[in-house]
Amino acid sequence: MFSNIGMPGLILILTLAxxxxxxxxxxxxxxxxxxxxxxxxxxxxxxxEDIMPDTEEEKKxxxx
Numbered sequence: 001m002f003s004n005i006g007m008p009g010l011i012l013i014l015t016l017a018x019x020x021x022x023x024x025x026x027x028x029x030x031x032x033x034x035x036x037x038x039x040x041x042x043x044x045x046x047x048x049e050d051i052m053p054d055t056e057e058e059k060k061x062x063x064x
Contacts, residue, residue, distance in 0.1 A: 017029075
């Protein structure tokens with residue numbers, strides 16, 4: 001994900017975030033971002049699990 005940014009770019013982004021949001025707010029923002037990412041992954045996994053049985057049934061119908 002961060003392979004195109006490089007280390008100097010990442011340091012610049014983190015420094016700007018620290019200046020803009022301050023040291024007290026930055027951990028809260030990181031925690032909220034982590035929880036959002038966790039919920040997104042969970043929703044994606046649930047959606048995939050709901051769709052997979054349907055696609056397997058369709059494959060069985062096509063092969064019969």
